Amino acid sequence: MVTLSKLYTMNPGQPKPEYFLDNSIEFLKGVGSARGEVLKKELEIFTFGDLLQHYPFRYVDRTKIYTIREVNDQMPYIQLKGKISSVTAVGIKKATRLIAQFRDETGMIELVWFRGIKWMRESLKAGVEYIVFGKPTLFQNKINIVHPEMEIVSEVSENINKSLQPFYNTTEISKVKGIDSRAILKLQRNLAERISFGEIKETLPEYLINELKMVSLKDALTAIHFPHDVNELRKAQFRLKFEELFYIQMKLLKLKLLRTERSRGKIFSKVGDHFNYFFYNRLPFQLTNAQKKVLKEIRIDMGSGKQMNRLLQGDVGSGKTLVALMSMLLSIDNGYQACIMAPTEILAKQHFETIKKFSGDMKINVELLTGSTKNKDRKRILENLQSSSIDILIGTHAVIEDDVQFNNLGLVVIDEQHRFGVEQRARLWTKDDFYPHVLVMTATPIPRTLAMTLYGDLDVSVIDELPPGRKHIKTVHYFESKRLLLFGFIKDQIKLERQVYIVYPLIEESEKMDYNNLMEGFESITREFPLPQFKVSIVHGRMKTKDKEYEMKNFVEGKTNVMVATTVIEVGVDVPNASVMVIESAERFGLSQLHQLRGRVGRGAEQSFCILMTGHKLSQEARLRLETMVRTNDGFEIAETDLKLRGPGEMSGTQQSGIVGLKIADLAKDSQILVLARKSAIRLLENDPHLVLSQHANVFSKISSMEKNKTNWSRVS
Numbered sequence: 001m002v003t004l005s006k007l008y009t010m011n012p013g014q015p016k017p018e019y020f021l022d023n024s025i026e027f028l029k030g031v032g033s034a035r036g037e038v039l040k041k042e043l044e045i046f047t048f049g050d051l052l053q054h055y056p057f058r059y060v061d062r063t064k065i066y067t068i069r070e071v072n073d074q075m076p077y078i079q080l081k082g083k084i085s086s087v088t089a090v091g092i093k094k095a096t097r098l099i100a101q102f103r104d105e106t107g108m109i110e111l112v113w114f115r116g117i118k119w120m121r122e123s124l125k126a127g128v129e130y131i132v133f134g135k136p137t138l139f140q141n142k143i144n145i146v147h148p149e150m151e152i153v154s155e156v157s158e159n160i161n162k163s164l165q166p167f168y169n170t171t172e173i174s175k176v177k178g179i180d181s182r183a184i185l186k187l188q189r190n191l192a193e194r195i196s197f198g199e200i201k202e203t204l205p206e207y208l209i210n211e212l213k214m215v216s217l218k219d220a221l222t223a224i225h226f227p228h229d230v231n232e233l234r235k236a237q238f239r240l241k242f243e244e245l246f247y248i249q250m251k252l253l254k255l256k257l258l259r260t261e262r263s264r265g266k267i268f269s270k271v272g273d274h275f276n277y278f279f280y281n282r283l284p285f286q287l288t289n290a291q292k293k294v295l296k297e298i299r300i301d302m303g304s305g306k307q308m309n310r311l312l313q314g315d316v317g318s319g320k321t322l323v324a325l326m327s328m329l330l331s332i333d334n335g336y337q338a339c340i341m342a343p344t345e346i347l348a349k350q351h352f353e354t355i356k357k358f359s360g361d362m363k364i365n366v367e368l369l370t371g372s373t374k375n376k377d378r379k380r381i382l383e384n385l386q387s388s389s390i391d392i393l394i395g396t397h398a399v400i401e402d403d404v405q406f407n408n409l410g411l412v413v414i415d416e417q418h419r420f421g422v423e424q425r426a427r428l429w430t431k432d433d434f435y436p437h438v439l440v441m442t443a444t445p446i447p448r449t450l451a452m453t454l455y456g457d458l459d460v461s462v463i464d465e466l467p468p469g470r471k472h473i474k475t476v477h478y479f480e481s482k483r484l485l486l487f488g489f490i491k492d493q494i495k496l497e498r499q500v501y502i503v504y505p506l507i508e509e510s511e512k513m514d515y516n517n518l519m520e521g522f523e524s525i526t527r528e529f530p531l532p533q534f535k536v537s538i539v540h541g542r543m544k545t546k547d548k549e550y551e552m553k554n555f556v557e558g559k560t561n562v563m564v565a566t567t568v569i570e571v572g573v574d575v576p577n578a579s580v581m582v583i584e585s586a587e588r589f590g591l592s593q594l595h596q597l598r599g600r601v602g603r604g605a606e607q608s609f610c611i612l613m614t615g616h617k618l619s620q621e622a623r624l625r626l627e628t629m630v631r632t633n634d635g636f637e638i639a640e641t642d643l644k645l646r647g648p649g650e651m652s653g654t655q656q657s658g659i660v661g662l663k664i665a666d667l668a669k670d671s672q673i674l675v676l677a678r679k680s681a682i683r684l685l686e687n688d689p690h691l692v693l694s695q696h697a698n699v700f701s702k703i704s705s706m707e708k709n710k711t712n713w714s715r716v717s
């Protein structure tokens with residue numbers, strides 16, 4: 001018989017990869033073309049190297065054997081030792097289930113098979129001692145183990161029961177096609193047999209390995225799949241997590257280095273008339289200390305001669321818009337134009353109005369450019385941009401179209417940036433030969449670890465203080481049974497001339513149902529709050545932009561009391577008179593989103609309220625989210641909890657799942673390793689920015705090979 005790997009070496013037409021691990025996966029013993037397809041399609045395992053990096057997600061201690069009496073359904077995978085006393089097939093015509101009674105000296109437990117019944121029935125032997133391995137589950141008030149692994153004690157291979165057994169991620173489809181966790185383990189064994197671990201090159205500098213007492217890459221890669229004990233496993237995990245995070249940091253920090261080296265920034269050397277006039281004559285309140293601190297950081301950056309790339313984080317309502325405006329005035333003072341980009345038309349328009357209002361009698365020319373700007377106006381705006389008679393351009397995506405050419409763009413502010421793709425960010429960068437300064441603002445507090453990874457190439461400023469006089473937003477969680485109470489409360493608030501938001505979820509998969517819920521809600525609200533005393537606005541994604549804006553405007557101007565909406569109002573909208581935020585089906589929102597929504601109220605001087613409405617059935621996680629909201633108003637605390645609950649892949653701001661693309665590190669759990677990795681990377685680049693030292697030769701080649709496989713990276717930086 002010719003194995004595929006033999007075929008491979010016999011075929012001279014096929015160039016043999018230089019590096020063993022670059023071999024295509026179908027050439028591994030036990031794979032072949034059909035299974036190769038499954039591995040590629042389902043698990044993204046294309047090469048030997050990919051398989052080696054398909055790390056286990058869990059390990060089970062196979063040295064421990066439980067007694068049947070100890071077993072409960074909360075246990076993970078466990079081992080039992082005992083004998084089979086009877087085997088019964090259940091089913092009317094054809095057996096659909098096989099049940100074996102399994103006993104040790106403490107009791108009896110049922111083992112159940114739904115597949116492979118005939119084969120199991122023939123192979124199970126009575127009176128022989130087995131090791132049974134599986135997960136206990138509760139079924140019809142009895143604990144059983146479905147599809148256990150069975151091994152005859154006298155035949156048990158030494159190495160299995162003396163070690164931690166790895167479990168690998170697979171998919172439903174891959175399992176049906178025969179590739180389950182066990183199959184992967186088998187392939188890992190086949191790979192380990194063929195691999196010469198000497199061929200695996202070390203990727204970290206030797207001094208770093210010694211300093212942090214790390215194991216070598218080849219030892220780590222062996223131990224991660226075949227650990228002898230927990231200690232060895234921990235060491236392997238540390239090494240691989242460190243390496244993963246270290247190279248992400250290297251990549252980001254190198255990007256930053258490159259940018260500061262290559263691109264000279266426009267130098268904003270002076271604080272001029274516009275800024276000063278604004279500060280002394282137009283600013284209606286004192287800046288908070290946090291705003292002052294951040295403005296100073298921005299001023300220093302923009303005067304440094306290097307291009308600024310700064311992320312401004314600040315909780316909702318912390319006054320980022322003002323910081324943006326004052327930074328733009330600095331740009332104008334130094335003879336440059338500025339631009340602010342918002343994710344939605346409503347927001348762009350609101351920025352436009354806020355900035356108009358704030359600037360009042362100042363001699364600056366501010367224009368708004370969005371998708372719905374009329375052709376005639378658009379033409380005029382484009383001309384005036386080129387002749388530099390526009391100082392500040394405010395807009396949506398429309399501002400990054402190719403024909404929007406600035407004469408002299410000095411500063412770009414990107415509001416709520418996570419709504420802009422990275423690509424779009426990059427397009428702004430290159431609007432000019434000289435890069436403009438860039439300020440990215442986000443109201444989604446990002447946990448430190450995630451920020452370091454996602455925005456590791458940016459400098460970070462934080463506004464960690466709200467303007468004075470803001471009242472803590474009182475948050476409650478009501479079940480549906482309190483709806484009458486809720487309506488009464490809303491009426492009272494409206495009598496006090498406050499305004500109210502009522503928000504419904506609108507999630508794409510069940511869009512139609514959600515739409516119906518929203519409309520039903522709207523109807524019952526208009527019944528409950530009849531004209532002329534109460535006026536209700538509605539805004540949702542299916543409306544025309546024009547109608548949305550009309551409704552929004554009515555609410556902003558106080559012409560309506562209640563705003564019924566989907567999450568389109570989530571970001572940025574500022575109506576200081578609104579004091580109540582009702583969130584319907586609150587269990588369906590993520591924490592960050594709930595927090596964003598709550599931030600729409602509490603912007604004026606009045607006590608504000610957030611009411612989370614839910615049905616009675618709640619998952620444990622939903623309960624935790626609601627409790628967190630009721631407990632705290634602190635955006636960073638909420639973001640940390642969110643990260644723990646959901647994992648970084650689903651954090652808002654990184655919705656493109658897998659954006660971080662981590663194989664082993666976990667940003668929620670491995671923050672210490674991340675800090676260590678970042679520090680090590682910073683130090684390395686300080687000593688050797690261009691990686692020319694011989695001790696960094698392997699770092700250089702690893703980074704070069706990462707650059708070749710750019711697919712993941714284009715999404716990150």
Ligand code: ADP
Pocket residue numbers: 285286287288291314315316317318319320321322443467468572574576603
């Ligand atoms: P966000 O950070 O969410 O974008 P905004 O810039 O919309 O916050 O500010 C929220 C509200 O607080 C606005 O009405 C703004 O005018 C007001 N504000 C901003 N800075 C201050 C301050 N230092 N003192 C009082 N009010 C402020």
Ligand code: MG
Pocket residue numbers: 320321443572
């Ligand atoms: Mg804002």
